[in-house]
Amino acid sequence: MFRILFSLVFLPIRILFQGFRILSWIIRKGDHFYLEIPSSFSFDRKSFLVKLLVPKEEAPFLVDFLIGLKALTKVPGLKKVSFHISNPEYGFGEVWNICETIQTLNEKGIETSGFCLGGGTKALLLLSQCKHRYTSSAAEFFPILPSAEPYFFGGAAKKFGVGVEAYASGAFKSFGETFQRTSFSAPARKNLEALLTDYKELLSTGFKKSSNLDLKVLEEPIISSEKLKKIGFITEFVEEDEFEENYLFENYKKEKETDKPKYKKLSPKGFRLYHKKSNFTLISKSVPIVAVLPVQGNILPDLGREEDFRSRQVSFRYYQEIFKDLKEDPKVAAVILEMNSPGGSALVSELLYREIKKLAEKKPVITYVLNVAASGGYYLSCATQKIHGTPYSIVGSIGAVMMRFELKKLYDKFGVQKERIGFYPHRDILSEYGKLSPKSEQFLRKEVLRSRDLFYSRVIESRKTSFQELEKHYGEGRIFSGQTFRKSGFLDSCDSFLDILQNLKTELKSKKIDVRYLPGTYSWKDLVQDLKPGIQLSKFSFFSKLNAEKKQNPMEVLHLSEIAQELSGL
Template structure:
């Protein structure tokens, strides 16, 4: 028995040692790769593909060997910078675009599209090839000089649609419900818990929103393809690009070809003498471009990224917390080399308290230097709360913004506890000592206290909007009620100052600060992979997302995350009025 025990111990020790050795080899390999200079050969074609989700700023450090422990993302700032660097790189002859299942928002997609349009102005080519094109993929690819489709491929071109799930019957049947207090007739984040069907107000705002987003996409695609917008509407109405020959006749693609024929075209256009095109991947070229500066001035403009839900706490790459953002704003206003600030917002909102704290920090920053706000895919509710703290606001036509309204949701399982035989009894010293129990119906007096808090938060929100936009509280209220707007609609309503992306925001900030040339300082500083790993060693957070998707699939994993987030909400929420997935 002792022999067997010793043998098993030896085997286990060997396995542990091998695991540690493998771990160290991975680190050294990562360090070696990061330390090495990226070799860009002559006649290279920059191959753009997007295997990971696109975030505003990934916070990824190519020299951090511990970053591979976390789900990778691609920073929009790194992507657009790589395209801009390639524009003036004589070794890069053109770009080949491959975009199956682009995991980016519409505004982010438009930012990449604009960068490619600027690249084309250098005289270099941009070609796109797809075995198939999903609608967002095609929106990006439409900027190319030529688009090629696999002979058995398809173009998913059908317009935009949105779907919302409703849970009133589910709550009735299970006894598990959400207690809701809200302000704003369009504040439909809580509507799925109150009804089994879409309200006229929500249907109105959703219809208006997706029509505006589609119009912006359609007009840009039509201009790039030399087609009339009405032509694209007809294609969408009839699914007129579902087969390669149909897509070709409709003018959506320029050629039908297999991959080898497409590569032969890349060889001819790039001027290489080799049999296959000389490629460099976007990921490798981003490593190269990170070390290159597009601006050489001594003055600086700070670009502060506010991305994710707004929660009370530290903050990080996935969510906005007051601690990390406050440090970034203070650093920006106290550093004499920084002459202006661009706040890049991509957030559906969240905690009203945290939004107010950061709004105040923005006011302090505005007293010292100009603050320009650039809206990405979503800057709604709490995200817009932050935006009105700046001097100027720019939005993409496809940005989703507004949603000026607040609500509170609290889980209640009194119906479920009755069904399964659980009874909760309470004892307290005062009337509100037990202000709320999950196991009892919500008392009217407690609901009234919540309602008063909601009204106070809503009034404060309106005051911030009125002050920031130079309008009356009554005018702000007429644009509020929780309604969401596209960037184009927001401009018409005076909620933003102009349409544009990060390049325009930087140009405006430089003009307001009176600087001609500048460098960009990216803030905040996120924790390194090692710091995050050490925090997560006591739990299982590092790979939760990957495990969920592996076991449940992406759709169900996302639904579970959204339900968990709703159940974990604390306090008054200034949040995007629904989880919007646009198809």
């Protein structure tokens, strides 16, 4: 009510500003937008102190970037988008979502061109989505197709006298094999091979569909730009500075100073101006808030009282407080968990599962698996009403495992002994000195099965399957691609993040939704934790360039939080 009253009181001023926006848009309106696809995305926001010490420009949030990219399809008169593609440091989940959004531009009849100076398979996949593809004549690409070369420390552990005991709920729960064996067991190897085969099929389909590139070409570890042009993947050679400076000209070439550009520039400021203009209403009304919460990293076993955010880690107290706040906030209509966790503590997974369940009783909560929801990550996902992902998501690992290191032989090598005093049944489980008694081994096996059964019960409730079906085909620690898991009914869809937002908007029966990304704050504690031995203070601009001016990037990356908060019609 106050919002409506406020908008009416200031209506004359708001109309005046809207008139100014309309006139400004007439002047700023362009038909060609230049955009850099960044090499990384952020899951947290730097604190003031960290920004002071390391004033490097923050990477955008994926959600904001995707919404901004999709919003380009709504700009009237837009004819072309030129993408400068950096080599991605993120996963196939982010790459696939960007590819899907570029395809939306293509389907709208907007011409797309891309430039990439080099990179791997992900960079080539992004470049393949563009109708016209450019690179330097000197460029080289270094693709690596889905494959694995894991380390095994079983031989080294035996040599040094380190014993490793693993108690797993199934043959595919193979984490302990890394420390026990010199190679994978047959079931674990077969499961990994199936996952890699799925990935290769996805890449083959993706490249064929977008550019007709045969995946066999990428089996060469070094591919020259000349070869890519010869087989028709590259449209033409241009240098990086030509692509950046001449993007308004035909074929990125400016032969003479008198040459006139073919296109008119649409700047990021003009882009924002258009969306402010198009989202103007006489009466300002509140819209439902959709909170997007990143769940990033290993699930920690810590149950302390500390509620601080931990970068790339999932701590119980922090997320418990977040879930409570989201549950009690009447403005939040729905919550999306942006899942990127390989699992961790079984206890904390169950505790957070219950917190998510409490939240889901009050409002819609869904999971979007960006790259990984394995073990505890999938456990948490089962607490939400729906689980979505990408075809490339790594999901599953449904089961439990416990590990214990036995160091007696290592101690003996150095003449170290320990004496057990006052030990009681099963106390040896808490000691690293000596083998376990048969009763203690039996106790641990029962605990693993108890954890597995609880995990299974959460999956059975969420996915409406049976214990027998789960155990026989999808449990015991098996991992799957998102595409395979969706076909089996363990994911609801493999849709893009923007499609999930659109579906949620329909479910909420609202023309607009306010998308709020909720990153944690990367504090000085996280910075200290991430410091490597021998780091030089000169890497901190605070010490070396205290009074230096920040370099301006003329080709601005989309940091369009305001557009995300005015999402409509996507």
